[in-house]
Amino acid sequence: xxxxxxNSIRATIEGRLATELANSPAIPVVFNNMAYxxxxxxxxxxxxxxxxxxxxxxxxxxxxxxxxxxxxxxxxIFSAKGVGPGANxxxxxxxxxxxxxxxxxxVFFDAPTGPEALASPAPEGYFQTQVRVTFEFIxxx
Amino acid sequence: MAVLxxxxxxxxxxxxxxxxxxxxxxxxxxxxxxxxxxxISKHGDTFRxxxxxMISGSGTVELVYDPDATGxxxxxxxxxxxxxPADATFELFTTGxxxxxxxxxxxxxxxxxxxxxxxxEIDIVTCNFITSGTITGNLE
Numbered sequence: 001x002x003x004x005x006x007n008s009i010r011a012t013i014e015g016r017l018a019t020e021l022a023n024s025p026a027i028p029v030v031f032n033n034m035a036y037x038x039x040x041x042x043x044x045x046x047x048x049x050x051x052x053x054x055x056x057x058x059x060x061x062x063x064x065x066x067x068x069x070x071x072x073x074x075x076x077i078f079s080a081k082g083v084g085p086g087a088n089x090x091x092x093x094x095x096x097x098x099x100x101x102x103x104x105x106x107v108f109f110d111a112p113t114g115p116e117a118l119a120s121p122a123p124e125g126y127f128q129t130q131v132r133v134t135f136e137f138i139x140x141x
Numbered sequence: 142m143a144v145l146x147x148x149x150x151x152x153x154x155x156x157x158x159x160x161x162x163x164x165x166x167x168x169x170x171x172x173x174x175x176x177x178x179x180x181i182s183k184h185g186d187t188f189r190x191x192x193x194x195m196i197s198g199s200g201t202v203e204l205v206y207d208p209d210a211t212g213x214x215x216x217x218x219x220x221x222x223x224x225x226p227a228d229a230t231f232e233l234f235t236t237g238x239x240x241x242x243x244x245x246x247x248x249x250x251x252x253x254x255x256x257x258x259x260x261x262e263i264d265i266v267t268c269n270f271i272t273s274g275t276i277t278g279n280l281e
Contacts, residue, residue: 056148057168057263058205061236064165065148066205068263110261138263 004139010049012105013073017047020098046076067139078126088129099133108136149236152202156219158230163238164212170233172200172245198272206264217266220254227273244279247272
Protein backbone atom coordinates (compact mmCIF):
# COMPACT_ATOMS: atom_id res chain seq x y z
CA UNK A 1 0.00 0.00 0.00
CA UNK A 2 1.01 3.62 -0.21
CA UNK A 3 0.79 6.76 1.84
CA UNK A 4 -2.46 8.69 1.51
CA UNK A 5 -2.67 11.22 -1.30
CA UNK A 6 -4.22 14.20 0.48
CA ASN A 7 -4.77 16.06 -2.77
CA SER A 8 -6.74 13.10 -4.10
CA ILE A 9 -8.89 13.11 -0.97
CA ARG A 10 -9.47 16.84 -1.39
CA ALA A 11 -10.41 16.33 -5.04
CA THR A 12 -12.87 13.59 -4.05
CA ILE A 13 -14.60 15.88 -1.58
CA GLU A 14 -14.62 18.97 -3.77
CA GLY A 15 -15.46 17.10 -6.96
CA ARG A 16 -18.58 15.70 -5.37
CA LEU A 17 -19.77 19.20 -4.51
CA ALA A 18 -18.81 20.70 -7.88
CA THR A 19 -20.71 17.98 -9.74
CA GLU A 20 -23.86 18.39 -7.67
CA LEU A 21 -23.92 22.18 -7.88
CA ALA A 22 -23.37 22.06 -11.64
CA ASN A 23 -26.77 20.37 -11.88
CA SER A 24 -29.87 22.48 -12.36
CA PRO A 25 -30.35 24.86 -10.73
CA ALA A 26 -26.61 25.45 -10.99
CA ILE A 27 -24.98 27.30 -8.09
CA PRO A 28 -21.51 28.84 -8.35
CA VAL A 29 -19.03 27.21 -5.99
CA VAL A 30 -15.64 28.49 -4.99
CA PHE A 31 -12.86 26.50 -3.32
CA ASN A 32 -9.71 27.35 -1.37
CA ASN A 33 -7.30 29.77 -2.99
CA MET A 34 -9.66 30.73 -5.81
CA ALA A 35 -10.64 34.29 -6.65
CA TYR A 36 -14.38 34.93 -6.88
CA UNK A 37 -16.46 38.08 -7.13
CA UNK A 38 -20.03 37.18 -6.16
CA UNK A 39 -22.97 38.73 -7.95
CA UNK A 40 -25.07 40.79 -5.49
CA UNK A 41 -28.35 39.12 -4.38
CA UNK A 42 -27.32 35.78 -5.92
CA UNK A 43 -26.71 32.42 -4.30
CA UNK A 44 -23.24 30.91 -4.16
CA UNK A 45 -21.27 28.40 -2.14
CA UNK A 46 -17.78 28.40 -0.64
CA UNK A 47 -16.06 25.12 0.27
CA UNK A 48 -12.97 24.72 2.45
CA UNK A 49 -11.37 21.33 3.05
CA UNK A 50 -8.97 21.11 5.98
CA UNK A 51 -6.96 18.16 7.19
CA UNK A 52 -6.59 17.86 10.93
CA UNK A 53 -4.93 15.48 13.31
CA UNK A 54 -3.62 12.08 12.35
CA UNK A 55 -3.21 9.18 14.72
CA UNK A 56 -1.66 5.76 14.78
CA UNK A 57 -4.30 3.12 14.25
CA UNK A 58 -2.30 -0.08 13.89
CA UNK A 59 1.18 -1.37 14.56
CA UNK A 60 3.95 -1.80 12.02
CA UNK A 61 5.96 1.47 11.95
CA UNK A 62 6.17 2.35 8.25
CA UNK A 63 5.15 -1.04 6.87
CA UNK A 64 1.82 -2.83 7.22
CA UNK A 65 0.63 0.08 9.33
CA UNK A 66 -2.59 2.07 9.50
CA UNK A 67 -3.16 5.74 10.33
CA UNK A 68 -6.40 7.58 10.83
CA UNK A 69 -6.54 10.91 9.00
CA UNK A 70 -9.29 13.23 10.18
CA UNK A 71 -10.51 16.32 8.37
CA UNK A 72 -13.25 18.91 8.23
CA UNK A 73 -15.15 20.26 5.27
CA UNK A 74 -16.72 23.67 5.89
CA UNK A 75 -19.29 24.73 3.33
CA UNK A 76 -20.64 28.28 3.46
CA ILE A 77 -23.90 28.90 1.65
CA PHE A 78 -24.70 32.48 0.66
CA SER A 79 -28.06 33.68 -0.62
CA ALA A 80 -29.90 36.95 -1.11
CA LYS A 81 -30.45 39.02 2.03
CA GLY A 82 -33.93 40.02 3.25
CA VAL A 83 -35.95 37.39 1.37
CA GLY A 84 -36.11 34.63 3.99
CA PRO A 85 -34.05 31.48 4.40
CA GLY A 86 -35.86 29.14 1.98
CA ALA A 87 -33.53 29.40 -0.99
CA ASN A 88 -30.52 29.00 1.26
CA UNK A 89 -31.85 25.90 3.02
CA UNK A 90 -32.82 24.35 -0.31
CA UNK A 91 -29.15 24.51 -1.28
CA UNK A 92 -28.23 23.31 2.19
CA UNK A 93 -30.30 20.17 1.76
CA UNK A 94 -28.62 19.40 -1.56
CA UNK A 95 -25.23 19.71 0.11
CA UNK A 96 -26.16 17.82 3.25
CA UNK A 97 -27.55 14.91 1.23
CA UNK A 98 -24.32 14.82 -0.72
CA UNK A 99 -22.19 13.83 2.27
CA UNK A 100 -24.55 12.42 4.87
CA UNK A 101 -22.85 9.18 6.09
CA UNK A 102 -21.53 8.52 2.61
CA UNK A 103 -18.35 6.52 1.94
CA UNK A 104 -16.59 7.57 -1.29
CA UNK A 105 -13.14 6.43 -2.43
CA UNK A 106 -12.27 5.42 1.11
CA VAL A 107 -13.39 8.73 2.61
CA PHE A 108 -15.88 8.21 5.45
CA PHE A 109 -18.18 11.21 5.91
CA ASP A 110 -19.96 11.67 9.23
CA ALA A 111 -23.45 13.07 9.65
CA PRO A 112 -23.22 16.76 8.69
CA THR A 113 -23.75 19.63 11.12
CA GLY A 114 -26.02 22.41 9.89
CA PRO A 115 -26.99 24.32 7.90
CA GLU A 116 -26.51 26.81 10.71
CA ALA A 117 -27.36 30.47 10.15
CA LEU A 118 -24.45 32.82 10.88
CA ALA A 119 -25.20 36.13 12.60
CA SER A 120 -22.31 37.91 10.90
CA PRO A 121 -22.04 36.90 7.24
CA ALA A 122 -18.64 37.20 5.62
CA PRO A 123 -18.71 38.79 3.13
CA GLU A 124 -21.52 41.06 4.27
CA GLY A 125 -24.64 41.63 2.19
CA TYR A 126 -25.81 38.01 2.13
CA PHE A 127 -27.73 35.56 4.28
CA GLN A 128 -25.16 32.93 5.22
CA THR A 129 -25.50 29.42 6.58
CA GLN A 130 -22.80 26.87 7.19
CA VAL A 131 -22.66 23.09 6.78
CA ARG A 132 -19.75 21.29 8.45
CA VAL A 133 -18.84 17.70 7.68
CA THR A 134 -16.09 15.82 9.46
CA PHE A 135 -14.46 13.00 7.53
CA GLU A 136 -11.97 10.20 8.06
CA PHE A 137 -9.58 8.38 5.81
CA ILE A 138 -7.70 5.26 6.84
CA UNK A 139 -4.18 5.40 5.49
CA UNK A 140 -2.66 2.01 4.69
CA UNK A 141 1.13 1.93 4.61
CA MET B 142 19.12 1.71 24.18
CA ALA B 143 15.85 3.31 23.31
CA VAL B 144 12.35 3.54 24.59
CA LEU B 145 9.84 1.82 22.33
CA UNK B 146 6.36 2.86 21.31
CA UNK B 147 3.51 0.52 20.53
CA UNK B 148 3.37 1.35 16.85
CA UNK B 149 6.78 -0.31 16.45
CA UNK B 150 5.32 -3.64 17.47
CA UNK B 151 3.90 -6.45 15.39
CA UNK B 152 2.34 -9.88 15.66
CA UNK B 153 3.25 -12.85 13.53
CA UNK B 154 1.15 -15.99 13.46
CA UNK B 155 0.67 -19.24 11.62
CA UNK B 156 -2.30 -21.47 12.30
CA UNK B 157 -0.37 -24.52 11.12
CA UNK B 158 2.80 -23.60 12.98
CA UNK B 159 5.10 -23.84 10.02
CA UNK B 160 5.80 -20.30 8.82
CA UNK B 161 4.81 -17.24 10.82
CA UNK B 162 3.66 -14.21 8.87
CA UNK B 163 2.82 -10.68 9.97
CA UNK B 164 -0.82 -9.97 10.69
CA UNK B 165 -1.63 -6.63 9.08
CA UNK B 166 -3.70 -4.26 11.22
CA UNK B 167 -2.76 -5.29 14.75
CA UNK B 168 -3.50 -2.46 17.16
CA UNK B 169 -2.04 -3.91 20.31
CA UNK B 170 -0.84 -7.06 21.96
CA UNK B 171 -0.20 -8.09 25.52
CA UNK B 172 1.35 -11.14 27.12
CA UNK B 173 1.24 -12.09 30.76
CA UNK B 174 3.59 -14.84 31.87
CA UNK B 175 3.13 -16.63 35.16
CA UNK B 176 5.39 -19.00 37.05
CA UNK B 177 3.81 -21.15 39.69
CA UNK B 178 5.75 -21.74 42.87
CA UNK B 179 6.13 -24.71 45.17
CA UNK B 180 6.53 -24.28 48.90
CA ILE B 181 9.59 -26.22 50.03
CA SER B 182 9.65 -24.96 53.60
CA LYS B 183 10.70 -27.60 56.11
CA HIS B 184 9.74 -28.31 59.65
CA GLY B 185 11.73 -26.01 61.83
CA ASP B 186 12.05 -23.26 59.22
CA THR B 187 10.99 -19.84 60.33
CA PHE B 188 10.90 -18.37 56.84
CA ARG B 189 9.10 -19.89 53.87
CA UNK B 190 11.11 -21.07 50.91
CA UNK B 191 9.92 -21.65 47.37
CA UNK B 192 11.09 -23.01 44.05
CA UNK B 193 9.74 -22.06 40.68
CA UNK B 194 7.46 -24.54 38.98
CA MET B 195 5.28 -24.57 35.88
CA ILE B 196 5.35 -21.55 33.58
CA SER B 197 2.41 -20.48 31.48
CA GLY B 198 1.25 -17.43 29.58
CA SER B 199 -1.84 -15.76 28.30
CA GLY B 200 -2.58 -12.58 26.47
CA THR B 201 -4.54 -10.56 23.99
CA VAL B 202 -4.13 -9.38 20.43
CA GLU B 203 -6.31 -6.52 19.22
CA LEU B 204 -6.93 -5.94 15.51
CA VAL B 205 -8.34 -3.09 13.47
CA TYR B 206 -10.72 -5.30 11.54
CA ASP B 207 -10.17 -5.47 7.80
CA PRO B 208 -11.40 -8.60 6.06
CA ASP B 209 -8.84 -8.08 3.31
CA ALA B 210 -5.83 -7.49 5.54
CA THR B 211 -3.16 -10.16 5.26
CA GLY B 212 -3.31 -12.71 8.05
CA UNK B 213 -6.36 -11.41 9.90
CA UNK B 214 -8.95 -13.98 8.81
CA UNK B 215 -6.73 -16.97 9.60
CA UNK B 216 -5.94 -15.49 12.99
CA UNK B 217 -9.40 -14.61 14.21
CA UNK B 218 -10.97 -17.78 12.81
CA UNK B 219 -8.45 -20.01 14.56
CA UNK B 220 -10.76 -19.89 17.55
CA UNK B 221 -13.09 -22.13 15.53
CA UNK B 222 -10.51 -24.91 15.27
CA UNK B 223 -12.03 -27.99 16.84
CA UNK B 224 -9.94 -30.43 18.85
CA UNK B 225 -7.24 -27.77 18.71
CA PRO B 226 -3.81 -29.45 18.98
CA ALA B 227 -2.16 -26.11 19.92
CA ASP B 228 -0.12 -26.25 16.74
CA ALA B 229 -0.54 -22.53 16.01
CA THR B 230 2.58 -20.45 16.54
CA PHE B 231 2.80 -16.85 17.67
CA GLU B 232 5.63 -14.35 17.74
CA LEU B 233 4.96 -11.02 19.45
CA PHE B 234 7.41 -8.25 18.56
CA THR B 235 8.15 -5.13 20.54
CA THR B 236 9.87 -3.70 17.47
CA GLY B 237 10.59 -4.91 13.95
CA UNK B 238 9.70 -8.29 12.53
CA UNK B 239 13.00 -10.14 12.56
CA UNK B 240 12.29 -13.57 13.95
CA UNK B 241 14.07 -14.23 17.20
CA UNK B 242 14.80 -10.56 17.85
CA UNK B 243 12.90 -8.27 20.24
CA UNK B 244 10.10 -10.78 20.51
CA UNK B 245 8.46 -13.56 22.47
CA UNK B 246 7.48 -16.70 20.64
CA UNK B 247 5.41 -19.72 21.59
CA UNK B 248 2.75 -22.15 20.43
CA UNK B 249 -0.72 -21.46 21.66
CA UNK B 250 -4.46 -21.63 21.42
CA UNK B 251 -6.84 -18.76 20.71
CA UNK B 252 -9.41 -19.20 23.42
CA UNK B 253 -11.86 -16.50 22.49
CA UNK B 254 -12.52 -13.93 19.80
CA UNK B 255 -14.71 -10.86 20.08
CA UNK B 256 -15.57 -8.57 17.21
CA UNK B 257 -17.07 -5.18 17.99
CA UNK B 258 -18.95 -2.93 15.60
CA UNK B 259 -20.06 0.45 16.95
CA UNK B 260 -21.58 3.39 15.07
CA UNK B 261 -18.95 6.02 14.32
CA GLU B 262 -16.06 3.82 15.40
CA ILE B 263 -13.67 1.46 13.67
CA ASP B 264 -14.50 -2.23 13.97
CA ILE B 265 -12.19 -3.94 16.42
CA VAL B 266 -11.41 -7.62 16.96
CA THR B 267 -10.02 -8.85 20.25
CA CYS B 268 -8.51 -12.34 20.51
CA ASN B 269 -7.35 -13.91 23.75
CA PHE B 270 -4.87 -16.76 23.77
CA ILE B 271 -3.03 -19.07 26.10
CA THR B 272 0.43 -20.42 25.51
CA SER B 273 1.13 -24.13 25.19
CA GLY B 274 4.62 -25.46 25.77
CA THR B 275 7.81 -23.45 25.78
CA ILE B 276 7.76 -19.66 25.80
CA THR B 277 10.92 -18.30 24.19
CA GLY B 278 11.90 -14.78 25.14
CA ASN B 279 14.14 -12.64 22.95
CA LEU B 280 13.56 -9.34 24.69
CA GLU B 281 17.17 -8.57 25.53
